[in-house]
Amino acid sequence: MELVEFIRDLIAKVVAIAWFVFFLTWLIGWSIKGSPIPFSKVRRIGQGFVEDAVWAAFWLAIGSTVFWFISYIASAIGEAFPPPPNPQLP
Amino acid sequence: MPGIPYLVIAYYLAILSFYIGVLILALPIPFTGVKKWGPRLMSDGILVMVLALTFRVIMSAASYIQHLLGADWGSFMSFQQNLVLLLGYTAAAIMAIATVFNANFLAPIAWKFSAMVTANALLLFVALVIKYNYQIIASLGIALMSIPFRIARGVGATMLAVALVFFIALPLYPSYLSTIFLSSFSTEVGTYMLSGEVKARGGTVEYGYVVLKACGITRYSQIRGGRFVMVVSEQGGCDNYEVLVEAPGHLYYTGIKVRMLSEICEDNSLGSRLGLCKVTIKVPGLVFSSQHIAVHATTDLRIAGVDEGSNSLVITAECVNDEGCTMYIDVPSRTIIRNVTVDGTRVALHKEYGWYWRNIAGATYSVRLARGVHRVAVQFSISEGATILESITRLLPNPFSNSDIVIQAWDSIARLMLMFYALLIGPTSYLAILLGISYGLARAIASSVARWRLW
Numbered sequence: 001m002e003l004v005e006f007i008r009d010l011i012a013k014v015v016a017i018a019w020f021v022f023f024l025t026w027l028i029g030w031s032i033k034g035s036p037i038p039f040s041k042v043r044r045i046g047q048g049f050v051e052d053a054v055w056a057a058f059w060l061a062i063g064s065t066v067f068w069f070i071s072y073i074a075s076a077i078g079e080a081f082p083p084p085p086n087p088q089l090p
Numbered sequence: 091m092p093g094i095p096y097l098v099i100a101y102y103l104a105i106l107s108f109y110i111g112v113l114i115l116a117l118p119i120p121f122t123g124v125k126k127w128g129p130r131l132m133s134d135g136i137l138v139m140v141l142a143l144t145f146r147v148i149m150s151a152a153s154y155i156q157h158l159l160g161a162d163w164g165s166f167m168s169f170q171q172n173l174v175l176l177l178g179y180t181a182a183a184i185m186a187i188a189t190v191f192n193a194n195f196l197a198p199i200a201w202k203f204s205a206m207v208t209a210n211a212l213l214l215f216v217a218l219v220i221k222y223n224y225q226i227i228a229s230l231g232i233a234l235m236s237i238p239f240r241i242a243r244g245v246g247a248t249m250l251a252v253a254l255v256f257f258i259a260l261p262l263y264p265s266y267l268s269t270i271f272l273s274s275f276s277t278e279v280g281t282y283m284l285s286g287e288v289k290a291r292g293g294t295v296e297y298g299y300v301v302l303k304a305c306g307i308t309r310y311s312q313i314r315g316g317r318f319v320m321v322v323s324e325q326g327g328c329d330n331y332e333v334l335v336e337a338p339g340h341l342y343y344t345g346i347k348v349r350m351l352s353e354i355c356e357d358n359s360l361g362s363r364l365g366l367c368k369v370t371i372k373v374p375g376l377v378f379s380s381q382h383i384a385v386h387a388t389t390d391l392r393i394a395g396v397d398e399g400s401n402s403l404v405i406t407a408e409c410v411n412d413e414g415c416t417m418y419i420d421v422p423s424r425t426i427i428r429n430v431t432v433d434g435t436r437v438a439l440h441k442e443y444g445w446y447w448r449n450i451a452g453a454t455y456s457v458r459l460a461r462g463v464h465r466v467a468v469q470f471s472i473s474e475g476a477t478i479l480e481s482i483t484r485l486l487p488n489p490f491s492n493s494d495i496v497i498q499a500w501d502s503i504a505r506l507m508l509m510f511y512a513l514l515i516g517p518t519s520y521l522a523i524l525l526g527i528s529y530g531l532a533r534a535i536a537s538s539v540a541r542w543r544l545w
Contacts (some may be wrong), residue, residue: 007102011109020111026116045120052125056116059132063108070136073144081147 018060025053091146093229100142100229108135110238110304131238138236139536141250145229152258161261163221169264170214177513206513213263215516220256228253235536243536251531255524267516282351285319286358286369288335292396292405297381298337300371302536304328318371324351333371337379339420339445339452340386344371353507377417378403382472384420391415391459403468409459417459417466418442428469430457
């Protein structure tokens, strides 16, 4: 299906860009945090960049595992759920 | 299962929104307004993925709830189709009458009936759409919900909620309607308009009276053209209603004997709840009955056909008893039997007994038949100047001559008016209630994401 192919293509691109952005943010974050400026507010922004980037990297790495886990749980529920009762004629 | 392509799209869109959320989370921008979208998109993606993957479970849960509530799509659809057809025919008939006779006073009634047709047809149309498409609507709703940045989340949640609520609750409409009909006016009225055919073994009964006995009270209704109409009220404390048929000289059992008047009604449909009751009365003892001549026989004489002329009667019958059968011919005194032939041979008539029915004198003659198929022809003539028969009607208490006829008529009119509004407001109010529930469910589905935080 074309739309599905398009979305999958988009996903691959987004993932690649996300990894790239993660490295960029990580770098920017550390350079702001380590820059020799005396404003603690600016340095806290750098700290926030690094934290967010690490979280993003974590979710990027674990993403497919999350999806697998959800589908596993869903299929387990689907197996366990009883089928609807058929009305019995008296 | 239909709707699978939409679920596949929803699945991949969910993954896409998850990764877009991660991307936004990783953006090196210090604005919290933009950054907030990251976790939001991630949790959206996970919720929609759960919805898409548990779609089958959701649908079986919906049918489970439906079965628990006692709903049945098949009976609901046939109920609604019959209702729409009935109302449509009635509206068309009223309009035709109004047009042909130029009766302007019928216009408001015709207008009411067409409004009822519209309301019920609307419900039927919605039911048809939901019945065949609810899975597609629900999966399309999930697919719309899964578009990143919550662009169509409200629309998608509404579609999912409408599909679920309507699929579960629409078949409950007959019980919803019946609560209206049962609660307010069926119980308090207890007046029934019985109508229907009266059938003897040789066809419909053309002349006679339907008698309803209820604990000492007797009501009569003349049979006209094989049909009868009778207005009767439930008698307080009475638990024995019996229907009999009077034909010249004799009283016949019909086998209809009930404890409650409502049990006489053939079908337990809307009409009987409104007190419009259809009854088919079978008179096993009677073969034929007209104003001038009636024939009855024991059940071992099987009737194959009855041919009625102006002054003759030909009955084809088979006797299945080895000892022979007897056919009884009942005639009032003004009818003179000229001759009776069995299979072309003239037979002598044997007079069994004379009778006096109401104010009519008459006699019953018998004809013996051996085993086998016979053709019995009766020739008779009617003496002039004897118009006593019609005077029976004056002797019998006519159901419509009751003093409480005004009350009964008012009852019927009030009930018909209530039926108008019940059938007009019933479908619209039910649709409104379901839409309200769907709105609430849609809000619950859509906002569950906002309340749900991953960290």
